[in-house]
Amino acid sequence: MMPIIHDIPKAELHLHIEGSLEPELMFALAQRNHVQLPYGSVDEIRSAYQFHNLQSFLDLYYAGMSVLLTEQDFYDLTWAYLQKAASQTVKHTEIFFDPQAHTDRGLAFETVHDGIVRALTDAKTQLGLSSQLIMCFNRHLSPESAMDTLHQALSYKDTIVAVGLDSSELDYPPSLFQAVFEKALEEGFLTVAHAGEEGPPEYIWQAIRLLKVSRIDHGVRCIEDPALVDYLAETQIPLTVCPLSNIKLCVFDRMADHNLKQLLDRGLCVTVNSDDPSYFGGYILENYQAVQSALNLSQADLLQLAQNSFQAAFLDELQKQSYLQQLEAIGKK
Ligand SMILES: Nc1ncnc2[nH]cnc12
Numbered sequence: 001m002m003p004i005i006h007d008i009p010k011a012e013l014h015l016h017i018e019g020s021l022e023p024e025l026m027f028a029l030a031q032r033n034h035v036q037l038p039y040g041s042v043d044e045i046r047s048a049y050q051f052h053n054l055q056s057f058l059d060l061y062y063a064g065m066s067v068l069l070t071e072q073d074f075y076d077l078t079w080a081y082l083q084k085a086a087s088q089t090v091k092h093t094e095i096f097f098d099p100q101a102h103t104d105r106g107l108a109f110e111t112v113h114d115g116i117v118r119a120l121t122d123a124k125t126q127l128g129l130s131s132q133l134i135m136c137f138n139r140h141l142s143p144e145s146a147m148d149t150l151h152q153a154l155s156y157k158d159t160i161v162a163v164g165l166d167s168s169e170l171d172y173p174p175s176l177f178q179a180v181f182e183k184a185l186e187e188g189f190l191t192v193a194h195a196g197e198e199g200p201p202e203y204i205w206q207a208i209r210l211l212k213v214s215r216i217d218h219g220v221r222c223i224e225d226p227a228l229v230d231y232l233a234e235t236q237i238p239l240t241v242c243p244l245s246n247i248k249l250c251v252f253d254r255m256a257d258h259n260l261k262q263l264l265d266r267g268l269c270v271t272v273n274s275d276d277p278s279y280f281g282g283y284i285l286e287n288y289q290a291v292q293s294a295l296n297l298s299q300a301d302l303l304q305l306a307q308n309s310f311q312a313a314f315l316d317e318l319q320k321q322s323y324l325q326q327l328e329a330i331g332k333k
């Protein structure tokens with residue numbers, strides 16, 4: 001491995017906290033909460049993680065969450081991810097959570113939110129790791145349910161910076177959620193959306209034009225529309241790309257086929273992220289390593305990716321500049 005991958009400061013901007021639930025913790029929480037899992041061992045859980053598309057993953061992802069019941073469970077889940085991220089020199093992280101996947105099981109919004117935020121607060125003081133929290137609407141659920149969830153989030157504007165859109169993409173275009181996103185923007189939230197992971201470039205255009213997103217999550221199918229690629233290069237609307245996820249969910253057959261390097265060379269603000277690290281076989285470091293070796297990335301490419309991650313982050317200008325200067329200094333060594 002190029003040691004620089006571990007050592008450079010990085011921001012992670014596309015991480016579903018529920019997707020960082022490792023089989024060991026899933027097992028431990030199942031016992032603690034007396035939840036019956038359809039697996040007999042940690043190994044059995046791991047071997048079930050074979051996916052052929054996004055939906056085949058989502059089915060297991062939502063089932064795995066059944067072990068998360070208390071505020072302490074959400075704290076433990078988040079704390080485990082934050083420790084791992086800090087150990088890989090992640091300095092800033094922007095975490096997605098899926099409130100509807102929990103409130104639909106009868107948990108209180110507050111239970112989920114408070115456990116996550118308590119861990120984020122501890123990470124700032126104990127690990128020197130800063131963060132933001134992004135609340136995702138599940139697009140397989142109705143726009144009415146999303147609006148209801150937005151109303152619940154209005155009391156948490158101090159801790160939730162943005163709203164996002166995730167879950168099954170095909171047949172659920174961003175346009176369905178235009179009214180919810182308009183209301184979120186009016187209330188002062190930033191917006192992001194998963195688009196162009198499995199869905200067509202048109203969904204990326206809709207996310208930009210109708211949902212007024214600050215970033216596109218995934219976005220790799222933009223390459224099919226040259227005008228869109230030009231637009232993304234010109235506006236520098238970032239893409240939070242998740243290489244190992246894309247291979248596990250068969251968006252690309254092999255890492256050597258991934259278009260990250262093409263997009264980077266075209267001048268897009270591409271970032272590298274882990275998406276659901278427990279399910280896809282690696283955290284941010286393993287994602288950087290995988291693209292570096294499969295696509296022959298240079299040290300300059302790696303520094304550009306790290307620089308993009310801070311450029312694309314919801315950080316204030318001063319903090320951004322401080323990380324960008326650190327990266328510039330490493331580049332000059
Ligand atoms: N890769 C992904 N795409 C859409 N929704 C998700 N939820 C968790 N991971 C996701």
Ligand SMILES: [Zn+2]
Pocket residue numbers: 014016166194217275
């Ligand atoms: Zn995602």
